[in-house]
Amino acid sequence: MSLHSVVTRALGAPMLLMAVMAAAAPALADETCQSPYMPKITGQEEFVYLWTLGVEGLGDESDKVVTVDVRPGSKTFGKVVHTASVPGRNEAHHGGFTDDRRHLWLGGLDTSKIFVFDVATDPGKPRLVKTIDTFVKDSGGVVGPHGHYALPGRMMIAGLSNNKDHSGRTALVEYTNEGEYIATHWMPIDSETYGARIEKTADGYGYDIRVLPRKNIMLTSSFTGWSNYMMDVGKVVSDPEAMKRMGQTMVLWDLHTRKPLKVFEVPGVPLEIRFAWGENHNYAFTATNLTSRLWLIYEDEKGEWQAKDVCDIGDPAKVPMPVAMSISADDSELFVTTFSDGMVRVYDITDPHKPRQKYEKVIGHQVNMVSQSWDGKRVYFSSSVLSRWDKKDEGSEEYLRAYAWDGKELTPTFDVDFIAEKLGKPHLMRFGSASLYN
Amino acid sequence: MKRIVVASVVLCLLPSVLPAGAPARPELALGRSAGYDYDPPEPGSYRLPVIRPAGDGDVLTAEGKKARLRDIVSGQVTILSFIYTRCADPRACPMASGALYQIHEISRQDDEIARRLRLVTFSFDPEHDTPTRMAEYGGALRPAGEGSEWMFLTTRGKRELQPILDGYGQRVDPKRNPLDPLGPFYHVVRVYLIDQRGMVRNIYSYGMLDPRMVLADVRTLMMESSPPAR
Numbered sequence: 001m002s003l004h005s006v007v008t009r010a011l012g013a014p015m016l017l018m019a020v021m022a023a024a025a026p027a028l029a030d031e032t033c034q035s036p037y038m039p040k041i042t043g044q045e046e047f048v049y050l051w052t053l054g055v056e057g058l059g060d061e062s063d064k065v066v067t068v069d070v071r072p073g074s075k076t077f078g079k080v081v082h083t084a085s086v087p088g089r090n091e092a093h094h095g096g097f098t099d100d101r102r103h104l105w106l107g108g109l110d111t112s113k114i115f116v117f118d119v120a121t122d123p124g125k126p127r128l129v130k131t132i133d134t135f136v137k138d139s140g141g142v143v144g145p146h147g148h149y150a151l152p153g154r155m156m157i158a159g160l161s162n163n164k165d166h167s168g169r170t171a172l173v174e175y176t177n178e179g180e181y182i183a184t185h186w187m188p189i190d191s192e193t194y195g196a197r198i199e200k201t202a203d204g205y206g207y208d209i210r211v212l213p214r215k216n217i218m219l220t221s222s223f224t225g226w227s228n229y230m231m232d233v234g235k236v237v238s239d240p241e242a243m244k245r246m247g248q249t250m251v252l253w254d255l256h257t258r259k260p261l262k263v264f265e266v267p268g269v270p271l272e273i274r275f276a277w278g279e280n281h282n283y284a285f286t287a288t289n290l291t292s293r294l295w296l297i298y299e300d301e302k303g304e305w306q307a308k309d310v311c312d313i314g315d316p317a318k319v320p321m322p323v324a325m326s327i328s329a330d331d332s333e334l335f336v337t338t339f340s341d342g343m344v345r346v347y348d349i350t351d352p353h354k355p356r357q358k359y360e361k362v363i364g365h366q367v368n369m370v371s372q373s374w375d376g377k378r379v380y381f382s383s384s385v386l387s388r389w390d391k392k393d394e395g396s397e398e399y400l401r402a403y404a405w406d407g408k409e410l411t412p413t414f415d416v417d418f419i420a421e422k423l424g425k426p427h428l429m430r431f432g433s434a435s436l437y438n
Numbered sequence: 439m440k441r442i443v444v445a446s447v448v449l450c451l452l453p454s455v456l457p458a459g460a461p462a463r464p465e466l467a468l469g470r471s472a473g474y475d476y477d478p479p480e481p482g483s484y485r486l487p488v489i490r491p492a493g494d495g496d497v498l499t500a501e502g503k504k505a506r507l508r509d510i511v512s513g514q515v516t517i518l519s520f521i522y523t524r525c526a527d528p529r530a531c532p533m534a535s536g537a538l539y540q541i542h543e544i545s546r547q548d549d550e551i552a553r554r555l556r557l558v559t560f561s562f563d564p565e566h567d568t569p570t571r572m573a574e575y576g577g578a579l580r581p582a583g584e585g586s587e588w589m590f591l592t593t594r595g596k597r598e599l600q601p602i603l604d605g606y607g608q609r610v611d612p613k614r615n616p617l618d619p620l621g622p623f624y625h626v627v628r629v630y631l632i633d634q635r636g637m638v639r640n641i642y643s644y645g646m647l648d649p650r651m652v653l654a655d656v657r658t659l660m661m662e663s664s665p666p667a668r
Contacts, residue, residue: 037643039626099643100609100626152643153607153628154489176490177607183487213645216476256651257484279472438614438624 033274033326033371035150036213037099042374045431046071047081047123050400051106052424053387054089059422063092063108065117065126066423067432068400068416070378078402078414080421082125086115091230091387094428096148098155098177101436103129105155106428107145109386110230112136114145114157116179123432130179136163138181139173143226149209153177158206161226167245168205168225172258187220187251188260196251196260199307205247210273210284211255217305218255219297221270221286222247233389246290250297252305264307266295273297274327274334276352281331283352287313287322294322294336296352311355313345314338323385324369328376333358333407337367339385344370344410361410365395371429372405379403379410383418384425398425463657464547465650468540474648481657486639492518492632493605496598497560500573500590507560507602510589512636515659516556517541517652519629520608522563523575527620529644530627535559537629537647538588539579544649545586555656557588562603562610563623564593606630606638633659 034040047067054062067082090108097104102120107113116130132138135145135157144160154177159170169189174182188196189204196202205222212218223229224246228236236242248267251260268291275284283298293309293316300306313336314320320338327334327349334347334355344367346359369382381401384390398418403410418426461467463481470476494508511518519538525531538557545551559576561567567575569592576590593599603610608628616622629647631640640655 036645037626102609152626152646153641174487178490180490182489214473214475216474216651254479254484256654257479259484437611 037152038097038150039101039436040374041431041433045373045433047432048380049104049126049430049432050382050426051092051095051428052426053092053384055424058424060085062086062088063090067124067126080416084126084128086128092427094146094148097150099150099152104430105148107148109144109160112143112145119432120437123434132179139184142171142173146207147209154182156209158209158220160206160223166226168247170206185258188263194260196263198263200265202263203247203249207271208273210275212275215282216255218253219273219284220251221273222249223269223271229386231388250307262305266307267291270295272325274325276331277329278331285325285334287325287336289321292316292320292322294355310353326370326372329374335370337370339366339368342367363401364399365397366391368427369429377405379405380429382426382429384427390425400426465544465653468650478650478654481654482661486655486658489638492636492638493602495602497591497593498569500569500576502569508636511632514554514556514634515656516558516632517629518558518560518632520560520562522561522623523567523571525621534627534629535579540649541652542585542588546584552585554660555586557586559590561592562599564595564599567592631655
């Protein structure tokens with residue numbers, strides 16, 4: 001009897017076939033902007049978590065996780081059902097779930113603290129279970145934990161700065177899911193490339209992280225350092241030296257070895273990164289904040305990865321400042337929010353090399369993050385960018401706004417006023433659901 | 439007919455000729471695939487940081503003998519996969535066991551891998567996965583007498599199991615519907631690479647269990663004279 005027939009007999013043909021096929025050909029999918037290693041909410045999300053900046057003179061003045069009920073038919077639909085404050089104001093900004101989606105890590109860009117919330121025990125009531133206050137020391141001087149990205153059993157965190165000169169020179173930092181430090185990977189710079197090929201320059205800056213496991217690559221983008229993001233935005237833009245310290249690169253990494261492979265020249269502060277989901281879609285998008293251009297990072301016919309700008313976002317002369325993006329699960333649409341004009345623009349990206357704007361709408365006086373459900377029918381927007389960069393004029397507002405999307409029109413479903421509710425300035429959004437855990 | 443289909447799939451995926459004078463890295467014959475569309479790195483050309491000490495606890499072998507897990511996963515490079523045999527989710531335990539099966543097949547062509555790598559399949563379903571059941575499961579996957587050692591472990595019960603799962607950060611929860619056709623447990627796929635000193639050096643999940651990549655890691659650890667300090 002052959003080996004294979006022995007195996008087949010003992011395990012059962014369907015089981016072994018499934019095992020071998022599964023081992024050979026993974027196909028990854030997830031909510032539209034989450035790590036591919038993470039379980040996804042394919043149906044109705046139940047809660048939206050908002051990492052919210054505390055504001056002096058407003059409520060308890062502390063940073064907090066605000067939980068909003070988004071269950072259709074719930075008596076508290078569209079309402080704040082829970083808040084969980086952390087000590088003080090830390091410049092609450094970004095964060096992310098662990099790969100098992102049981103914990104939500106949330107970073108403070110000013111204090112470099114990371115707050116870890118249990119979102120699995122009671123998804124309607126996130127609970128602070130750990131604070132990592134040794135990030136700078138652990139990492140060897142990295143400041144400003146920004147992108148928190150789930151890898152199996154661990155978190156990869158992109159810093160924004162460092163404790164020597166508070167410029168944008170920074171690193172990627174790995175922790176276990178339990179909060180134990182593992183390693184630091186400094187971004188390549190011109191004088192220390194770590195073997196990377198440099199298109200024009202390597203600034204060493206960081207911001208977002210995304211991976212494409214089937215190509216074994218990781219992409220990072222670049223913003224600016226502590227000395228700029230903690231400065232009043234008016235001073236930054238009027239200071240030519242400060243404006244020189246803005247990110248202008250993206251780095252392609254070998255995901256497995258964590259070695260940088262290539263540094264792309266992407267001038268104008270490339271921020272969020274979104275990889276396409278399709279099995280043969282070897283590309284990602286980013287948007288440049290200062291130059292208002294949509295960029296495509298793609299694998300060409302020779303297997304080389306390239307970066308090119310593919311279209312304007314609004315009128316760059318009016319500096320709309322793209323800040324966030326959300327790609328649809330079928331890779332057909334890309335939502336892009338622009339801070340200055342408070343708008344969302346939806347692009348048809350069926351041909352990623354020739355995006356075409358198909359829709360636009362004013363969401364608010366200013367807008368920041370955009371998140372869509374897996375089925376693309378619900379879209380959420382939050383308002384705040386940075387405590388010292390947000391608008392301060394009379395029209396300023398802070399909100400979570402929810403819409404229904406039918407492919408043609410955004411129709412409002414509910415609105416939470418974070419000033420009236422004395423909550424603060426909402427930034428990062430993530431979805432929660434009890435269905436993930438049972 | 440089904441057996442023919444399965445055999446065909448296996449033969450397509452694995453190097454078809456067992457060698458006299460095997461290549462230095464026989465896994466490279468697998469080549470690229472849609473799910474693993476890249477060339478793996480050279481062993482020893484990169485560093486695998488220490489992640490955590492491997493978990494420990496009392497286990498039962500497929501022969502029903504008591505053992506300490508720490509003793510099993512120390513002394514040589516180990517790949518440890520948490521599974522339960524009732525799992526029918528093709529993206530979960532069947533995939534992990536399929537990957538270990540592929541690695542074991544490759545070890546039959548590589549004396550050093552056969553000698554220095556140990557595979558461990560560990561059930562987190564002790565009520566169902568008795569030593570007898572694990573022996574059946576293992577007997578199906580592991581040909582006798584050739585290739586790397588491959589152990590199939592379980593525990594006496596949940597009391598012995600939980601500290602081990604905690605030690606590895608492997609979470610397992612019962613589903614609300616115990617009759618779910620994909621199996622009664624919710625869990626994420628976790629496969630651990632453990633070095634000779636019993637330290638976890640990599641954690642694999644869905645989309646990462648490319649035998650070429652896992653064996654590049656294994657060979658990297660085998661080339662180390664001493665692991666990096668944490």
